[in-house]
Amino acid sequence: MKALGPIPPEFTALDGELAIAGRPASSLVKEAGDTPLFVYSRDIIEQRIAGLRAAMPERLNIHYAMKANPYGPLLEFIADLVDGLDIASIGEFEQAREAGYLPREISFAGPGKRDRELFAAIKAGVTLNLESENEAERALQMGKQLKVKPRLAIRVNPTFELRGSGMKMGGGAKPFGIDADRVPALARKIVDAGANWQGFHIYSGSQALDAEALIEAQGQVLHLAEQLANDAEVDVPHLNMGGGFGIPYFDKDTPVDISAIGAALEQRFAELPEVLRETRFAIELGRFLVGESGVYLTRIVDRKVSHDTTYLITDGGLHHQLAASGNFGTVVRRNYPVAIATRFDAEAEEIVNVVGCLCTPLDRLADAAHLPRAEVGDLVAVFCAGAYGASASPATFLGQGAAREMLV
Numbered sequence: 001m002k003a004l005g006p007i008p009p010e011f012t013a014l015d016g017e018l019a020i021a022g023r024p025a026s027s028l029v030k031e032a033g034d035t036p037l038f039v040y041s042r043d044i045i046e047q048r049i050a051g052l053r054a055a056m057p058e059r060l061n062i063h064y065a066m067k068a069n070p071y072g073p074l075l076e077f078i079a080d081l082v083d084g085l086d087i088a089s090i091g092e093f094e095q096a097r098e099a100g101y102l103p104r105e106i107s108f109a110g111p112g113k114r115d116r117e118l119f120a121a122i123k124a125g126v127t128l129n130l131e132s133e134n135e136a137e138r139a140l141q142m143g144k145q146l147k148v149k150p151r152l153a154i155r156v157n158p159t160f161e162l163r164g165s166g167m168k169m170g171g172g173a174k175p176f177g178i179d180a181d182r183v184p185a186l187a188r189k190i191v192d193a194g195a196n197w198q199g200f201h202i203y204s205g206s207q208a209l210d211a212e213a214l215i216e217a218q219g220q221v222l223h224l225a226e227q228l229a230n231d232a233e234v235d236v237p238h239l240n241m242g243g244g245f246g247i248p249y250f251d252k253d254t255p256v257d258i259s260a261i262g263a264a265l266e267q268r269f270a271e272l273p274e275v276l277r278e279t280r281f282a283i284e285l286g287r288f289l290v291g292e293s294g295v296y297l298t299r300i301v302d303r304k305v306s307h308d309t310t311y312l313i314t315d316g317g318l319h320h321q322l323a324a325s326g327n328f329g330t331v332v333r334r335n336y337p338v339a340i341a342t343r344f345d346a347e348a349e350e351i352v353n354v355v356g357c358l359c360t361p362l363d364r365l366a367d368a369a370h371l372p373r374a375e376v377g378d379l380v381a382v383f384c385a386g387a388y389g390a391s392a393s394p395a396t397f398l399g400q401g402a403a404r405e406m407l408v
């Protein structure tokens with residue numbers, strides 16, 4: 001038997017079934033028309049953001065990194081709850097505009113921005129987090145061409161990284177950002193060129209659950225920003241401090257202690273160095289805001305036994321939930337939180353493998369899981385499906401096509 005990850009505490013049983021936003025899973029599937037289906041709960045998103053606001057200093061802005069979940073209704077819903085949006089392509093910009101975001105609320109990071117993307121962003125007034133000297137040069141040129149002052153910030157490749165981070169994105173050689181030692185010269189140049197200077201973006205990692213590691217990284221971010229600004233003799237109108245707050249996906253994972261992080265940040269904001277006193281601060285989060293709000297529902301289409309191992313074969317799989325299959329940035333595969341949605345309060349009585357319908361051994365949703373006995377027609381729920389699910393999985397693989405999505 002292999003342990004399953006922890007089910008977010010908001011999910012309870014109703015008439016024996018998993019309830020999401022007070023409605024049984026099977027009725028949601030009926031309304032959507034079919035499985036596989038992603039359901040995202042407004043209540044849970046609201047609760048996560050409210051909890052974060054209560055824990056963090058008032059001065060800290062909260063941005064949503066939309067690559068975690070770009071589903072239109074969710075994007076629209078979260079607009080009223082956050083202070084800004086971080087995008088990574090012009091495709092995302094177009095989705096953001098449709099959802100009602102204003103260009104000045106948006107910043108655009110990403111290491112390979114094409115000319116037409118820079119052009120559209122500058123024309124609209126989106127802040128660019130510059131990832132190289134080459135990109136800075138092109139952005140300044142386009143500003144001249146368009147006769148506008150481009151809103152420019154520098155994404156710094158920091159000299160440190162977030163300890164315990166699920167995905168390392170800072171420290172040493174990286175395709176992201178500009179090495180810290182070259183940042184002051186470029187910052188000076190951007191300011192001298194008359195651009196609308198926005199400051200720094202320093203992102204050091206993702207999916208960290210250890211508050212101490214996050215507190216340490218935030219301290220290093222503030223220190224680095226101070227140093228860079230002093231070296232370049234520029235001010236820092238805005239500092240995007242990165243994010244990295246994780247969610248518990250696996251057995252023994254525990255939630256991030258956000259009140260400890262908030263208290264440490266409050267303390268630091270009270271003792272800011274001269275050059276950061278007027279700065280507007282932000283953190284950018286994806287999975288922490290939306291990850292636990294989502295449930296992926298898929299139906300059991302077959303139940304079979306091979307060499308004493310029972311397989312529950314579903315109509316979903318890695319083409320919608322690549323991360324749960326263990327093939328999206330994980331080294332060792334572990335089980336996500338998984339349950340039989342239509343027998344949510346039944347006792348676990350057998351050990352089964354839950355797999356998807358794809359013809360590949362990679363398509364696993366739960367290995368050696370201890371679950372209630374389930375039959376063909378029952379629904380399986382994979383939790384923590386609100387981030388890096390539908391849009392981060394290869395939906396067209398094997399001709400399967402996209403899952404349905406709904407916000408409730």
Ligand SMILES: *Cc1c(COP(=O)(O)O)cnc(C)c1O
Pocket residue numbers: 065067068086109203206207242243244245284285286287288387
């Ligand atoms: C992916 C990414 C995020 C969001 O990461 P989460 O782990 O979902 O919070 C934020 N900022 C940048 C620069 C990213 O690349």
